[in-house]
Amino acid sequence: MIKLEDFVKIKDYKFKHINNNAVIYIDDINNVEPESIKQLLNVSKLPGLVGDAIAMPDIHWGYGFPIGCVACTNYDEDGVISPGGIGFDINCGVRLLRTNLEYNEIQKYKEKILDELFKEVPAGLSSESDIRLSKSEFKKSIIKGIKWALEEGYADKNDLNFIEDNGYKRESSFDYISEEAIERGKNQLGTLGSGNHFLELQIVDEIYDEEAAKRLNLFKDQVVLMIHCGSRGFGHQIATDFINLMLKVMENKYKIKVEDKQLACVPANSEEGKKYIYSMNLAANFAFINRQIITYKVRKVFKKLLNTKEVEIVYDISHNMATIEEYSYNSKKYKLVMHRKGATRALPPFHPSLPNEYKEIGQPVLIPGDMGRYSFVLVGTETAYKETFGHTCHGAGRIKSRNQAKKTINYNELIKELESKGISIRAASKATILEEAPQAYKDALNVVDIVHNANISKKVAKLRPIGVVKG
């Protein structure tokens, strides 16, 4: 049984378990579902954990690990890596594009822009790309990562500076990838997918931090675009393959016992651990290219309809990923396996991995909200570096299950409601729209306010959707 009173408030918006290495950033501990707390406590018992298993205010139930969670293990002392701590959609992430246009300059072209975006960017379950590659071309492209996109003309040279890890994971390989993964991924580059993934036309609605907004080249009433998607069937198959592999060797070969089979894991420095890391990084490359090709399509549409050449990347972040990093924790140096699942990196100002343009403000944090309300831009802080291994939340989090949403929400009413707010929809499936209705989600503003008040990231801008392309 989960006892909520076992979590004590150690400062505003932060609760720590009295016996376990688990903390939750939340306004009120009663606002967390017991199932996801149980999952967090399971994670806190993983071999080699360093510090606490950390939950963000958008925590909700997931596969093994809760979504909205950070867990770090000690690579040098057989700390584990677990695919469930990354998620099936490896390198699911968000990219924000800015234009030099104001809302009033595009208002009359809005529907046309959405038509073209919907035509150019394949969306929906099992949607396929117009880019056809042979198996060997596909392999070459994913190994090269975003550098392939640059060579092929899908990226501008400057783009790479504004993507986390420059859009390229060097430690990647096809050696441990199944034919199935290749088959599933081969024709999916530059596709949106389904579920909560989207391409939105948005307007900068409110600026909270003028200085940081200026550095990010964001201004009120500006037209921006947000891309939320990941590694499609490719990453999904890689996750599936490695969960199966780890289930086979975890107990027999490595004598690891976990609280839940879905926490299947192996030591990160083991044979299987290293194979997973190389494969996960490959899926990460896929997702970076995926968001890059969608960017290319957006640029094409804006050039064609508005003759706008300025569509620049503000930033591109991953919220489902693990990285192996040297990190100081409690004045001790570690090589950490940092699992982040539904959590966003939020590095402080002057961190060496930030682009020069953003050095003084910290790492941009992109938080997708729901299609009817808003999304957010924040920046990382020193407090995050000290308390959360440099992380913050990733989104709103569900309150209604997909089925509940489909049963209780009326499609026509929803579309009318969105229209009345000035939001137009292009979607491959009606069911997805119902599943992703604003009513199915928590208010992202509450989530963002908690991380802001806990100082693990700072609000910079609020973005409001005016057009949504979905699967």
Next chain:
DNA sequence: ATGTGC
């Protein structure tokens, strides 16, 4: 999230 399953 996902060729929406073991």
